[in-house]
Amino acid sequence: xxxxxxxxxxxxxxxxxxxxxxxxxxxxxxxxxxxxxxxxxxxxxxxxxxxxxxxxxxxxxxxxxxxxxxxxxxxxxxxxxxxxxxxxxxxxxxxxxxxxxxxxxxxxxxxxxxxxxxxxxxxxxxxxxxxxxxxxxxxxxxxxxxxxxxxxxxxxxxxxxxxxxxxxxxxxxxxxxxxxxxxxxxxxxxxxxxxxxxxxxxxxxxxxxxxxxxxxxxxxxxxxxxxxxxxxxxxxxxxxxxxxxxxxxxxx
Amino acid sequence: xxxxxxxxxxxxxxxxxxxxxxxxxxxxxxxxxxxxxxxxxxxxxxxxxxxxxxxxxxxxxxxxxxxxxxxxxxxxxxxxxxxxxxxxxxxxxxxxxxxxxxxxxxxxxxxxxxxxxxxxxxxxxxxxxxxxxxxxxxxxxxxxxxxxxxxxxxxxxxxxxxxxxxxxxxxxxxxxxxxxxxxxxxxxxxxxxxxxxxxxxxxxxxxxxxxxxxxxxxxxxxxxxxxxxxxxxxxxxxxxxxxxxxxxxxxx
Numbered sequence: 001x002x003x004x005x006x007x008x009x010x011x012x013x014x015x016x017x018x019x020x021x022x023x024x025x026x027x028x029x030x031x032x033x034x035x036x037x038x039x040x041x042x043x044x045x046x047x048x049x050x051x052x053x054x055x056x057x058x059x060x061x062x063x064x065x066x067x068x069x070x071x072x073x074x075x076x077x078x079x080x081x082x083x084x085x086x087x088x089x090x091x092x093x094x095x096x097x098x099x100x101x102x103x104x105x106x107x108x109x110x111x112x113x114x115x116x117x118x119x120x121x122x123x124x125x126x127x128x129x130x131x132x133x134x135x136x137x138x139x140x141x142x143x144x145x146x147x148x149x150x151x152x153x154x155x156x157x158x159x160x161x162x163x164x165x166x167x168x169x170x171x172x173x174x175x176x177x178x179x180x181x182x183x184x185x186x187x188x189x190x191x192x193x194x195x196x197x198x199x200x201x202x203x204x205x206x207x208x209x210x211x212x213x214x215x216x217x218x219x220x221x222x223x224x225x226x227x228x229x230x231x232x233x234x235x236x237x238x239x240x241x242x243x244x245x246x247x248x249x250x251x252x
Numbered sequence: 253x254x255x256x257x258x259x260x261x262x263x264x265x266x267x268x269x270x271x272x273x274x275x276x277x278x279x280x281x282x283x284x285x286x287x288x289x290x291x292x293x294x295x296x297x298x299x300x301x302x303x304x305x306x307x308x309x310x311x312x313x314x315x316x317x318x319x320x321x322x323x324x325x326x327x328x329x330x331x332x333x334x335x336x337x338x339x340x341x342x343x344x345x346x347x348x349x350x351x352x353x354x355x356x357x358x359x360x361x362x363x364x365x366x367x368x369x370x371x372x373x374x375x376x377x378x379x380x381x382x383x384x385x386x387x388x389x390x391x392x393x394x395x396x397x398x399x400x401x402x403x404x405x406x407x408x409x410x411x412x413x414x415x416x417x418x419x420x421x422x423x424x425x426x427x428x429x430x431x432x433x434x435x436x437x438x439x440x441x442x443x444x445x446x447x448x449x450x451x452x453x454x455x456x457x458x459x460x461x462x463x464x465x466x467x468x469x470x471x472x473x474x475x476x477x478x479x480x481x482x483x484x485x486x487x488x489x490x491x492x493x494x495x496x497x498x499x500x501x502x503x504x
Binding site: 062063064142148149152154155156166169197200201203204205208211214215216221224235 | 456
């Protein structure tokens with residue numbers, strides 16, 4: 001696994017930034033050439049800029065920490081003027097809050113939505129856990145799980161940003177617990193006695209796997225997380241074949 | 253739990269700094285007054301400065317991130333001149349590496365040594381886990397577990413500092429696994445099939461509890477970590493009374 005290498009991370013980051021800048025420029029050029037007529041062209045360009053800025057901010061936050069996301073730093077990274085970024089976001093704190101919200105949307109698209117394509121119950125639970133591992137392993141954010149990084153950065157700093165990060169993590173914990181509870185209610189996890197406890201344990205395993213993978217450049221911790229989850233679900237009475245399949249996935 | 257409150261964290265931090273500065277001044281005054289004669293007085297004063305600086309650096313790193321530990325920032329925090337700090341540590345990276353090493357020593361004093369007072373096997377394993385929870389809950393470092401914070405800060409930044417943090421976490425994981433293995437070998441965890449896997453799972457639970465406690469200002473996650481560990485140890489065949497006692501401890 002070389003994606004942990006700083007040079008590669010920066011390269012990935014720059015590549016994404018390039019792609020988004022291209023998108024932004026194309027849209028601006030289209031506007032300028034009058035090939036696209038918008039009811040509110042200014043608003044649309046603003047949205048494109050926001051997207052570019054927030055994607056850059058999400059990657060930067062996952063690598064360097066959300067605290068490093070400032071108007072000046074992001075303007076420089078996105079090749080925009082400081083006043084441009086300031087106009088769109090107002091303050092460092094507003095920019096950080098918008099970064100958290102954009103990361104939440106990216107998480108939902110990457111992890112939650114694909115899992116919802118699976119039937120409620122054990123199948124959806126396993127899809128959810130599997131997608132979470134993919135989200136970390138595939139570096140959807142250049143520095144691994146955005147929320148793990150943001151939480152570590154802000155956990156000892158009370159304020160609106162910490163509250164937003166905490167709210168997102170609570171939301172995820174609740175969703176995972178509810179999904180486990182559904183599986184129990186459908187009779188697919190008959191021995192599950194505490195869905196919230198299981199959700200806490202699964203999140204703990206996933207997050208340590210995420211960190212170990214980043215720290216060591218190896219993916220063997222995802223196997224440990226899968227093994228821990230599989231053994232818990234087996235003890236809760238889950239279908240052996242489904243759990244074996246989940247536990248046997250290789251994360252490369 | 254109010255220790256999460258920023259003002260309180262800073263107060264704790266300043267109080268510790270004050271105590272250490274007093275210690276440093278006392279030692280300097282003793283030297284100046286000639287009441288204490290040292291073979292190498294300069295070296296001794298350097299050691300006292302180092303202690304003050306590294307304690308300040310450990311707290312700052314746990315709250316703001318190890319990346320914020322720089323010669324200038326620490327000189328300011330410790331009320332010393334930049335050149336003084338630079339003379340002792342040389343570079344930002346050397347200072348960060350010394351901070352990791354000092355934090356490792358503090359962890360050993362707080363968690364490992366007290367557990368070693370208990371007999372090898374299950375008793376020592378439970379003491380170790382219990383001390384870890386105390387180390388996080390009592391904010392031995394102002395911003396919770398130093399290594400969790402440092403790992404989150406450096407996991408995506410290859411280099412000597414990341415390697416030092418990773419080495420310390422590996423060392424802890426190995427020690428916990430060896431302790432579990434001893435308990436197994438003594439017949440106290442007869443069903444334990446994979447000590448390394450159990451050590452991974454326990455670390456995951458402890459670290460998520462640490463983060464949740466910091467993030468929410470509540471200690472209920474320590475109860476979840478205890479419950480998860482207790483259920484795993486019970487499944488491994490541990491003595492029920494010992495596990496019940498461990499699981500029943502209230503973390504306030």
